[in-house]
Amino acid sequence: MVGAITLLLVCQLLGTIIAHAAGWPIPGPVLGLVLLLALLVWRGGPSPALHETSSGLLKQLGLLFVPAGVGIVNELHVLRTDALAIAVAIPVSTLLALGVTGMLMQLFARGDR
Amino acid sequence: MHFSPHGDFYHVWIYLQSGPQLGLVATLLVWQGATWLDRRTGHASWSNPIMISIAVLAMLLLATGTSYQTYFRGGQYVQFLLGPATVALAVPMVANFATMRRNLIPILIAVIAGSVTAAVSAMLIAHWLGAPRDVVISMAPKSVTTPIAMGISQDLGGIPSLTAIFVLLTGVFGGLVCMPLFRALRITDRRAQGLAGGTGAHGLATARLLLESETAGAFGGLAIGLNGLITAILVPLLVRWLGF
Numbered sequence: 001m002v003g004a005i006t007l008l009l010v011c012q013l014l015g016t017i018i019a020h021a022a023g024w025p026i027p028g029p030v031l032g033l034v035l036l037l038a039l040l041v042w043r044g045g046p047s048p049a050l051h052e053t054s055s056g057l058l059k060q061l062g063l064l065f066v067p068a069g070v071g072i073v074n075e076l077h078v079l080r081t082d083a084l085a086i087a088v089a090i091p092v093s094t095l096l097a098l099g100v101t102g103m104l105m106q107l108f109a110r111g112d113r
Numbered sequence: 114m115h116f117s118p119h120g121d122f123y124h125v126w127i128y129l130q131s132g133p134q135l136g137l138v139a140t141l142l143v144w145q146g147a148t149w150l151d152r153r154t155g156h157a158s159w160s161n162p163i164m165i166s167i168a169v170l171a172m173l174l175l176a177t178g179t180s181y182q183t184y185f186r187g188g189q190y191v192q193f194l195l196g197p198a199t200v201a202l203a204v205p206m207v208a209n210f211a212t213m214r215r216n217l218i219p220i221l222i223a224v225i226a227g228s229v230t231a232a233v234s235a236m237l238i239a240h241w242l243g244a245p246r247d248v249v250i251s252m253a254p255k256s257v258t259t260p261i262a263m264g265i266s267q268d269l270g271g272i273p274s275l276t277a278i279f280v281l282l283t284g285v286f287g288g289l290v291c292m293p294l295f296r297a298l299r300i301t302d303r304r305a306q307g308l309a310g311g312t313g314a315h316g317l318a319t320a321r322l323l324l325e326s327e328t329a330g331a332f333g334g335l336a337i338g339l340n341g342l343i344t345a346i347l348v349p350l351l352v353r354w355l356g357f
Binding site: 005008010011012015025026027028029030032033034036040041044045046050051053054055057058060061062063064065066067068069070071072073074075078079081084085086088089090092093094095096097098099100101102103104105106107108109110111 | 136140143144151154161163164166167170171174175179181184185188189191192194195196197198199200201202203204205207208210215216218219220222223224226227228230232234235236239242243244245248252255256258259260261263264265267268269272273274275277278279280281282283286287290291294295298301302303304305307308309310312313314316318336338341342345348349
């Protein structure tokens with residue numbers, strides 16, 4: 001488990017260093033995801049320990065976004081003043097994105113469903 | 114040193130506020146309670162442990178007059194794990210790598226189109242309805258899974274905690290409407306349903322689609338990672354292009 005967490009953190013650190021050094025506007029952990037993906041494709045899949053640690057972490061993903069969400073206490077004025085913009089933009093853009101992605105994939109995908 | 118019970122409690126309270134324990138333990142206890150409630154109600158549609166935890170903790174802060182900064186001394190330890198959790202998304206992606214390669218071009222077309230549609234429509238609607246720049250920017254990555262969305266928001270001058278709320282609202286809404294929308298648009302291909310759910314409303318829609326089919330769930334998981342990646346690359350360009 002410590003080995004798996006170390007690997008995840010090393011990928012994140014390398015991703016952050018590369019993104020900053022190259023001046024790319026990509027979050028370090030996202031580039032870390034790409035690095036790990038490349039490593040796992042090359043090695044033919046994750047070790048059992050990495051698989052267990054990742055799925056444990058991802059199963060509790062909800063907990064990890066709670067502290068950021070509590071930041072709402074500092075943004076209550078925004079939610080009040082821009083309530084209309086938020087209440088329209090989120091549902092409409094979500095419906096559009098769901099529809100566009102689904103229809104294009106159904107149109108172009110080949111092989112068995 | 115005060116020896117009255119009130120005075121002692123007051124000093125303990127002040128002492129605890131200066132450290133991480135209070136915020137950390139409160140976060141974990143409230144989360145345990147919310148997930149317990151979710152299990153007890155048989156995962157009812159209104160029972161969202163994330164939303165409930167945030168609401169309860171926010172009310173606790175407001176009721177006790179505790180600042181977010183004080184709370185975050187403990188909260189930061191939970192939030193730090195978002196980084197490694199983002200990297201860990203690579204693991205479920207590898208499992209679907211063979212399927213992905215077979216339909217690589219259709220998947221890329223659909224996810225890129227969905228990513229651009231979500232970001233551009235959200236930003237334009239919010240802007241037209243009078244939202245200021247920081248709110249518009251915070252809106253851009255709202256279809257992406259939270260750790261990636263917050264990173265994008267932070268880098269572009271948005272408000273990461275506002276983005277976290279927008280991501281949650283998107284997920285809750287997307288999870289409720291995805292199946293009725295697919296029926297209305299006659300999207301019956303499970304791969305298309307999963308890809309759309311993961312792209313448009315990340316993990317919360319994917320969790321809903323997983324109840325329908327394993328294939329939809331797998332494509333949803335793939336779309337969460339892929340859309341996070343594509344949006345992280347495209348949103349900075351779209352923001353510049355739209356002039357925000």
